[in-house]
Amino acid sequence: MNKGKNILCIGAGYVGGPTMAVIAAKCPEYSVTVADIDENRIKAWNSEKLPIYEPGLSELVKKVRGKNLFFTTDIAKGIKDAGIIFVSVNTPTKTFGEGAGKAADLQYWEKTARAIVEHAEDSKIVIEKSTLPLRAAEAMHRILHSNTKGLDFDVISNPEFMAEGTAIDDMHNPDRVLIGGMESPSGKKAVKTIADIYAHWVPREKILLTNVWSSELSKLVANAMLAQRISSINSISALCEKTDADITEVAKAVGMDSRIGPKFLRTSVGFGGSCFKKDILNLVYLCEYYGLPEVAAYWEQVVKINDFQERRFVKNIVRNMFNTVAGKKIAVFGFAFKADTGDTRESPAIYITKMLLEERADLAIYDPEALDNAARDLKDVKGKFELVTDPYKCAKKSHAILILTEWDEFKKLDYGKIYESMEKPAFVFDGRNILNHRELFEIGFNVFPIGSTKMTHLK
Numbered sequence: 001m002n003k004g005k006n007i008l009c010i011g012a013g014y015v016g017g018p019t020m021a022v023i024a025a026k027c028p029e030y031s032v033t034v035a036d037i038d039e040n041r042i043k044a045w046n047s048e049k050l051p052i053y054e055p056g057l058s059e060l061v062k063k064v065r066g067k068n069l070f071f072t073t074d075i076a077k078g079i080k081d082a083g084i085i086f087v088s089v090n091t092p093t094k095t096f097g098e099g100a101g102k103a104a105d106l107q108y109w110e111k112t113a114r115a116i117v118e119h120a121e122d123s124k125i126v127i128e129k130s131t132l133p134l135r136a137a138e139a140m141h142r143i144l145h146s147n148t149k150g151l152d153f154d155v156i157s158n159p160e161f162m163a164e165g166t167a168i169d170d171m172h173n174p175d176r177v178l179i180g181g182m183e184s185p186s187g188k189k190a191v192k193t194i195a196d197i198y199a200h201w202v203p204r205e206k207i208l209l210t211n212v213w214s215s216e217l218s219k220l221v222a223n224a225m226l227a228q229r230i231s232s233i234n235s236i237s238a239l240c241e242k243t244d245a246d247i248t249e250v251a252k253a254v255g256m257d258s259r260i261g262p263k264f265l266r267t268s269v270g271f272g273g274s275c276f277k278k279d280i281l282n283l284v285y286l287c288e289y290y291g292l293p294e295v296a297a298y299w300e301q302v303v304k305i306n307d308f309q310e311r312r313f314v315k316n317i318v319r320n321m322f323n324t325v326a327g328k329k330i331a332v333f334g335f336a337f338k339a340d341t342g343d344t345r346e347s348p349a350i351y352i353t354k355m356l357l358e359e360r361a362d363l364a365i366y367d368p369e370a371l372d373n374a375a376r377d378l379k380d381v382k383g384k385f386e387l388v389t390d391p392y393k394c395a396k397k398s399h400a401i402l403i404l405t406e407w408d409e410f411k412k413l414d415y416g417k418i419y420e421s422m423e424k425p426a427f428v429f430d431g432r433n434i435l436n437h438r439e440l441f442e443i444g445f446n447v448f449p450i451g452s453t454k455m456t457h458l459k
């Protein structure tokens, strides 16, 4: 067996599954195994209905699964057989002890390192794909070298920049691939081995080779800067609503400055997803740890503005629906944290629905891909809500529709028909600014966009 051509990825989640499917498809001479402790997840990866929704993923997996892409729970065998091990387990925000609420919880990541030490029979390259705090590679290196079998490991940082919803496209055409390695000769050789895998489809000039610490920090900073743009434009949306300026016009005018650019300047109910909040808080924690409270406070404000935007949205709903939503049916369109994914981790919809349930609203929730996850998120939440698989049924007899995810299908619904089936006065709160507000107003709706003047028939 040529172990150098055997890749193992530990962690079969939103990152591990899609990245390894792309590597398997692009590098047919490699055998790629994805292992996880979650039996149900592995079963789903081996079935017709994959555990995550991602455009293009299912077709890609079907092409290579069973040929050079395998999914397994046998982590020990996977470690023994592989010469190259990617670690892409979850690194959520710590909920207990020192650094709770900010620092990354590294328990899953450390368990993986210990499993590698336990089962490895020869030296390997270990690649951090999970997003980790600075100097985690050093800690990984120490744990791996605590082995008493005389084995040597090279640890590499290769953070993943793909975004859910466009994961397959992002991996096929990445802006860059970042590979951080140690300075030693074997470290350099390991970096080259990993770069050669990506070079099967990524132009060499887009493969950046850095030291391991720069690579780890770049991932946190990239996410913090992206989230900062969203919070910046959202903070200005609040000002627009007070001044009759229009956020779409402001964002366009600002984004046409080529030094700024248009990306991530779309206002909304706020950012979500498993990464932005946790990575910024992780950065905040690192700054505090290194005695930089001003820098920590600066980045923490990005998260605070996001919370503000979610709370503001709910306040706006209650205030405009005559200061009460108690007992009123409200239709929630969208639960995923963004379109084209079923992922609901840190979705603004979770916080918004919880706040509305506290106000005793009756919620009906529709999402084309995220209802299973919504059921899990709201499992222990008190209040009246139902998950509905049809948007027209969802809106029937409701007083208001909230758009919480920018799914394309919401733009194509028959709002005339929906309006007829609703209680009057009927409201639309467009938390993503995706609908045609003038048209809705003409149908009879009272329309509340984010960051521009409301359109209402109420005297």
Ligand SMILES: NC(=O)c1ccc[n+]([C@@H]2O[C@H](COP(=O)([O-])OP(=O)(O)OC[C@H]3O[C@@H](n4cnc5c(N)ncnc54)[C@H](O)[C@@H]3O)[C@@H](O)[C@H]2O)c1
Pocket (backbone or CB within 6 Å): 010, 011, 012, 013, 014, 015, 016, 035, 036, 037, 038, 041, 075, 088, 089, 090, 091, 108, 109, 111, 112, 129, 130, 131, 132, 160, 161, 162, 163, 164, 274, 275
């Ligand atoms: N989701 C994204 O968009 C994204 C993008 C870039 C980077 N990241 C980073 O990548 C990492 C993984 O993210 P994700 O969204 O794929 O997480 P995920 O929760 O979807 O998947 C992680 C998987 O690891 C498994 N796991 C945990 N401990 C294990 C162990 N000891 N052995 C084997 N398997 C184990 C879990 O069962 C789970 O299936 C995180 O650090 C995240 O910050 C995520």
